[in-house]
Amino acid sequence: MISKYLKIAVLTAIPLATSVSAEILTVEKLNSLNQVHNVKVSPDGSQLVYGIKKGQEKGTNHLWLQDVKSGAVSQLTSNKASESSVVWAKDGKGVYFLSGRSGKSQVWFMPTTGGEAVQLTDFPLSVEGFKLSSDEAKVALAFTVLPGCKTFKCSVDAFAAQAAKKHNTRAYDQLMVRHWDVWLDQFNSHLFVADLQKGKLTTDAVDLMADWNTDFAGMSQVSFNPNGKSVAFSAKVPGVDHAWTTNWDIFEVNLDSKEITNLTVDNKAWDAMPVYSADGRYLAYKAMKTPVYESDKFSLQVKDLRTKEVKDVAPLWDRSISSFQFGSDNRSVIAIAQDVGQQSIFEIDLQFGDVTPIYNQGYAGNVSIAGDALYFTRHNLGNPSDIFTINKDGYGFKQLTHVNKANLADIALGDFEQFKFKGWNNEDVHGYIVKPANFKEGEKYPIAFLVHGGPQGSFGNMFHYRWNAQLWAAQGYGVVMVDFHGSTGYGQAFTDSISHDWGGKPLEDLQKGMDYVTEKNAWLDRDNACALGASYGGYMMNWIMGNWSDGFKCIVNHAGLFDMKSFYNVTEELWFPEHDFGGPYWEKEEEYSKFDPSRFVDNWKMPMLVIQGELDYRVPYGQSLGAFTTLQRKGIDSRLVMFPDEDHHIRNPDNLKEWYREIFVWMEKYIKPANEK
Numbered sequence: 001m002i003s004k005y006l007k008i009a010v011l012t013a014i015p016l017a018t019s020v021s022a023e024i025l026t027v028e029k030l031n032s033l034n035q036v037h038n039v040k041v042s043p044d045g046s047q048l049v050y051g052i053k054k055g056q057e058k059g060t061n062h063l064w065l066q067d068v069k070s071g072a073v074s075q076l077t078s079n080k081a082s083e084s085s086v087v088w089a090k091d092g093k094g095v096y097f098l099s100g101r102s103g104k105s106q107v108w109f110m111p112t113t114g115g116e117a118v119q120l121t122d123f124p125l126s127v128e129g130f131k132l133s134s135d136e137a138k139v140a141l142a143f144t145v146l147p148g149c150k151t152f153k154c155s156v157d158a159f160a161a162q163a164a165k166k167h168n169t170r171a172y173d174q175l176m177v178r179h180w181d182v183w184l185d186q187f188n189s190h191l192f193v194a195d196l197q198k199g200k201l202t203t204d205a206v207d208l209m210a211d212w213n214t215d216f217a218g219m220s221q222v223s224f225n226p227n228g229k230s231v232a233f234s235a236k237v238p239g240v241d242h243a244w245t246t247n248w249d250i251f252e253v254n255l256d257s258k259e260i261t262n263l264t265v266d267n268k269a270w271d272a273m274p275v276y277s278a279d280g281r282y283l284a285y286k287a288m289k290t291p292v293y294e295s296d297k298f299s300l301q302v303k304d305l306r307t308k309e310v311k312d313v314a315p316l317w318d319r320s321i322s323s324f325q326f327g328s329d330n331r332s333v334i335a336i337a338q339d340v341g342q343q344s345i346f347e348i349d350l351q352f353g354d355v356t357p358i359y360n361q362g363y364a365g366n367v368s369i370a371g372d373a374l375y376f377t378r379h380n381l382g383n384p385s386d387i388f389t390i391n392k393d394g395y396g397f398k399q400l401t402h403v404n405k406a407n408l409a410d411i412a413l414g415d416f417e418q419f420k421f422k423g424w425n426n427e428d429v430h431g432y433i434v435k436p437a438n439f440k441e442g443e444k445y446p447i448a449f450l451v452h453g454g455p456q457g458s459f460g461n462m463f464h465y466r467w468n469a470q471l472w473a474a475q476g477y478g479v480v481m482v483d484f485h486g487s488t489g490y491g492q493a494f495t496d497s498i499s500h501d502w503g504g505k506p507l508e509d510l511q512k513g514m515d516y517v518t519e520k521n522a523w524l525d526r527d528n529a530c531a532l533g534a535s536y537g538g539y540m541m542n543w544i545m546g547n548w549s550d551g552f553k554c555i556v557n558h559a560g561l562f563d564m565k566s567f568y569n570v571t572e573e574l575w576f577p578e579h580d581f582g583g584p585y586w587e588k589e590e591e592y593s594k595f596d597p598s599r600f601v602d603n604w605k606m607p608m609l610v611i612q613g614e615l616d617y618r619v620p621y622g623q624s625l626g627a628f629t630t631l632q633r634k635g636i637d638s639r640l641v642m643f644p645d646e647d648h649h650i651r652n653p654d655n656l657k658e659w660y661r662e663i664f665v666w667m668e669k670y671i672k673p674a675n676e677k
Contacts, residue, residue, distance in 0.1 A: 022412035024437050024474035027660045029411065030465065031056050031653045034403040036377055036385045037366070038063070038086040040095070045370030047112065049076065049086055049095050050387060052403055056653040063097065065112055066400065068389075076110065077117065083108075085219070087132055096120070098127060107139065107202075121194070122201040124152045128189065129219030134226045134278070138255070140219070140233075141192040141205055147213045152204075158187070175243035179572050181615040181647030189215040191222060191233050193255060208253050208260070214238050217248060223275045223283075230254055232274035232283060237262070244574040246270045246294055250285050263303070269296060273323065277330040281305060282350070284333060286321045293579045295456035297492040300324065300333065302350055314353040318491040324348075327392070328371055334358070334392075336365060338489030341418055341430050341460035345376065347392060358394050363462040375400070379463035381416040381434060381470070412437040414473030418461070421516035423509035424485055427494075431513050432461065433521065434469045434479035446528040446671040448477040449514065449552065453535030455486045455498050455506070455580075466649055466656065467534070475664055478524045480517055484509035499580045502536075503543045503595035510540070511548065528671045532663070534558035535619060535648065539597065542627055545608065546600025554670035555608040556663055559619045559648055562626040564592040570620045601630050607637035609666040611659065613646030639666065 032055035039050040046068055054060035061082035066073045077083055081101035088095055094111040101108070102119055105126040110117040121127060121139075129142040145155040162185070170183055178184055190212065194205035208231070209216065216222075217234035224231050232252045236242055250263045250271045264271040269288040276283050283303045288296035297320040300313040324335040327347065335346045344360035345367065362380030369375075372392045379385040387401040416434040423429035436445050450467060452459040459467070459481035469479040483490065485505035486498025497505055518526040531552045533541050538560020544551060561567050568577050568585040578584060581591040593599065608631055612624035624640065631638035641662050643655050650659045 022438070023410050025411050025413065025468075025470050026474070027471065027657045029407065030468060030471065031656065033384050033407055036387060036401065036403055038084060038097075039366040039368055039375060039377055039387055040086050040088055041068070041368040041370045041373075041375045042088050042092040042112075043090060043370070044092050045373055047092070048368075048375060048387065048400070049088070049112070050401075051083060051086070053082075063095070063110075068400070071400070076112065079117070085129055087130075090134070090136060096130075096132060098130065100126070107141075120196060120202060122203050123205070124156050131219055131222045131224060133224040133228050135228060137196060138224065138228060139194050139196050139202070140222050140224065140231055141194060142189055142216075142219050143192055143205075143207075144187050144189050145207065146186060147188055147190075148211055149207070150210060155187075162186075174240045175574075176572055178617045180617060181613075182617075188213060189218070191216045191231075191235075193231060193253075206258070208233075208258065209235070212238050214242065217272065221273050225276050225283075226278060226280040229256065232263070232276070232285075234272050234274060234285075243572065244292065244578055246288070246292055246575050248272055250274045252283075269293070270298075271301075272298070275325060277326045279330045281330060282326075284324070284326065284350075286324065290579075292575045294573075294576060295454075295488065295495055296320075297495075298322075300335070300348060311350075313350055314348050314355050317348075317353070317355045318493075319346075320488065320492065320495075323365075323367075325367065325369065328369055334367055334369060334374060336367065338458060338460070340489060341432065341458065341483060342489070343460070343462070345374065345390075358392065359390050359397070361461070363460070380461045381432060381463065382413050384463045412474075413470050414439065414479070416461075416469070419517060419520070421513055423512050424505040427485075429482065429484060429509050429513060430490070431480065431482040431517065432459070432469075433481075433517055433524075434473045435523075436476045436478060437470070437474045438476070439523070441523075443523065444525040444528075445476060445478045445523055446525050446667075447518075447530070448472040448475075448479050448667070449510075449529055449531040450479060450481045451510065451531065451533035451537040451540045452481070452483070452487070453533065453537045454488070455502065455536035455539075456488050456495050457536070458483050458487045458489055460489065471660060475667075477667070478521070480514065480524070482510055482513035484513070500582060500591060501595075502539065502580065503547065506540065507543065507547060510544075511551075514551075528553060530554040530556065530667045530671050532556035532558075533560065535560070538619070541608070542597035543595070543600075545606060546597055546603045549603045549605055552606055554667060555606050556611070556666060557608055557624070557627060558611040559613065559616055560610075560623065560627065561597070561619055562623045562630075563598040564596040565589075566626070567619065567623060568592065570622065572617050598626065598630070601634070604630065604634060604636060607670060609639050609641070609662065611641045611643075611662065613643045613648060613650065615645065615647040618648045 035053045037051045048066040059080040063076040065076045079101045081099050083097040083099045085098045099108050107121040108117045125143045131140040146158040149155045191208045192205035221234040248270050252261045268291040271287045274285045286298040287301045290296040303310045319337040322336045324333045333348050342360050343363040345358040345364050347356045362378045364376050364378045366377040375389050377385045390397045414435040414437045472479045518524045538557045541555050541557035542560050582588045610624045610628045612621045628640040650656050
């Protein structure tokens with residue numbers, strides 16, 4: 001039932017606290033912050049529905065309903081089972097969502113005018129995602145099944161047979177054998193379609209890719225044609241090359257004949273995210289041009305379904321599209337893309353290719369459109385996510401929620417600013433600094449020098465839960481982050497420049513960035529700094545040890561690549577090293593060896609903390625063992641911290657708390673504020 005209406009909190013943004021008596025941000029407080037998700041505006045633009053997850057508390061992830069005009073808020077759901085994948089009914093009188101309240105995840109509907117949730121599907125397997133057709137008569141569904149099965153019972157029996165096995169073995173005849181944090185098995189995620197039954201539970205669905213021994217790309221990359229006659233999705237063609245190819249394609253399925261057509265067969269690079277326009281005129285998707293490369297520019301492609309012509313829209317715009325959707329006019333798209341340290345919102349005109357910035361402060365996402373108004377989430381270095389609105393013309397910006405006002409009311413957060421300097425080849429490089437939370441003019445502060453992973457990534461204007469700059473600011477450190485050559489959001493040539501040069505341009509940028517920012521900010525104590533990084537950032541910690549060996553008082557290396565030959569032979573996504581180093585190791589040994597940190601261990605002397613998750617199959621833990629073994633045999637002060645139940649990232653809140661504790665203890669051992677040295 002909908003609870004009594006409550007007035008929403010003040011809508012203006014909170015300035016960063018600066019009082020020296022204020023509390024500091026802790027990991028416990030970070031873990032308790034409310035997190036906004038599933039933001040959707042009603043078709044008429046009058047109401048918002050969104051999820052709020054109350055920190056790490058179980059049973060507190062519910063949906064809320066907000067009147068856009070008045071700001072009045074009510075709690076829409078209260079079941080102990082959480083809700084996800086929210087979709088408004090086309091008449092605006094209710095919402096569809098996924099919930100496990102019946103024991104398995106199924107599709108439910110709840111009226112927003114009052115009443116209880118109604119279960120719409122009852123499958124023997126959990127629904128992992130869904131999309132509705134425009135008339136709400138059909139539903140696309142994601143299930144994990146056994147390829148070749150024609151019925152749900154076949155897959156259910158296969159799961160039962162696997163669970164009943166008395167031996168414990170894994171056997172494979174082709175790659176991939178594991179991915180991210182799991183060993184792969186015989187089951188795959190497939191796309192199904194079902195007719196929603198009026199007044200009764202839907203219990204049957206058709207597997208559109210029954211014989212495919214591969215996954216499709218997920219429900220975020222599925223779209224119904226408004227005429228209800230076809231559905232498009234993204235997947236890899238079944239084959240033996242999935243570990244070393246990025247060739248995802250766009251497929252269209254005729255829902256009468258079930259015939260599947262590969263719409264992008266000629267492009268051997270990555271095609272993703274098909275979306276039909278609401279009027280049925282266009283099918284848009286994003287595409288890369290470089291095979292075997294996961295960080296190429298995603299450009300907008302639009303197929304005119306009348307003329308069958310495919311157009312590369314805005315080809316000269318040098319930003320990679322993260323996500324997009326058609327605007328209300330069906331003749332433009334609203335796109336999200338990284339841009340100079342931000343994740344920004346743009347409008348792209350389909351006819352002329354004009355790109356117009358709409359909003360560019362912080363990290364925007366979860367865009368929902370009603371007429372000319374956009375609704376979206378945004379976070380930045382000083383604020384976790386909240387919901388905002390802005391008109392398509394860039395005016396009317398307004399904050400609509402303040403879900404952490406009480407949580408952050410007495411917390412001091414560090415002021416932050418972006419800087420720019422001349423890096424490699426005298427080219428512009430950007431970065432951010434964050435002041436200590438209780439900063440005092442005239443005092444010097446030690447430096448936490450954070451290096452992002454990827455390597456095609458960014459430590460931009462974002463509120464990160466695993467690498468939260470404000471937590472270092474709370475400990476009294478000045479935080480420095482440099483988006484070196486290879487970072488995303490600064491043009492494709494800038495991103496591409498790290499390939500074949502992992503230890504070259506990026507290291508020069510980091511060195512010049514540190515020199516620049518400490519010269520311009522006298523409060524930063526250059527002689528009192530610790531460098532930290534994960535993944536490629538961890539690689540850079542190993543590289544710095546051998547090639548900038550007097551740069552820091554201490555090093556923190558999380559899941560860093562240490563030996564490039566062994567890394568190639570045990571990582572799962574081979575396209576990643578094969579692109580950046582030009583091919584397989586045995587064909588390009590010189591390339592891999594050139595920037596191999598293990599070749600420069602003679603120069604190692606800085607104390608290092610090494611951290612790793614044992615379930616990390618991207619950078620398997622042998623890399624950390626190799627670095628730690630070297631440190632110990634050389635007699636360098638070092639510590640190894642392993643997390644047996646974590647992968648490439650530290651996700652468990654209790655583990656995250658310990659992860660930060662280990663890091664802060666290590667840093668305090670070597671660097672202190674100038675007045676405490």
